[in-house]
Amino acid sequence: MSGRSLIDAYLAELDSQAAQLPAGRAHELADEVREHIDTALGARGTADEAAVRNVLERLGPPAEIIAAEQDEEAPPTQTAAPPRLTPARVAIAGLAVIVLSMLVVMTATAGPGAAVMALAFAVVTPYVWIPLVLALLALALRRDRGSAVPAADRAGPVRRRRPSPSLVGLAAIVMLLVVALLTQGALYMGVVAALTLPVLALLLVVEVLGRRSR
């Protein structure tokens, strides 16, 4: 067997084993190994059979390279699984935006005194903090959703499939708006709607993120 055909056989074996890898990486790896062989032979200025055998032996069997590739690939895919934009982070950012935007808008339109009043109102009024608590509860529920799904398959007496937690939160806000409309009138409902709008948006984002990650 000539040196050239030894190389071809080696690369063909690498190619067939690399079929298990992502296509882009399989090509890249093949290029890297081909270039390695060329460089190694170039440095010796020869492509005779003994030189080629030596280079290929030092490279190691293609199966070993592919196995190493698979070993290297496994951990990053596991660590890449938790998304950076976790629901909890979105919730915290959302709350910060609510408080800051309220302060800024109220200060600009009605002075700092009014801004403090508005903040106090937001803290005191149940129309704001109830949806917030519900939103956070929904986030907490979402966290153990993974374990809740297989548990639903178990023969439990009161186990039911939960609807999406953020949808529950959205429904709760709509319900609060209806209650506000019925008990306090349209103007009050408008105020509550304005105040809960960021929470509404937050829950929508959470819902969309949840659907994407599923």
Add this chain to the structure above:
Amino acid sequence: MLEYCVLAIVQGDETYAFDLIRRLSDAGGLMTSEGTIYPLLARLRRDGMVTTTWRESAAGPPRRYYRITPAGRSALGAFTADWAGFRDAVDALVGTAEEGGGL
């Protein structure tokens, strides 16, 4: 452990894969199959431990040169600190074992 040897080499200066392998081989006993360095380099690229630049070479196709990133540097720094303690511990234990065997 091999990855930190790679990071240590590319910390010194920009290196291309074949040269890197030659240096690892010259250090001795670090590698069995040279080909497995390519999967390792791919992971270091993915993890942002190294960056690469393609440069023309005097002979043959362009080469991919590897350079350490700040993330790679801090990973190497952490390893270097741990390694000194680990090496001393192994030295102490293995050294004791050898002396014990000699008695």
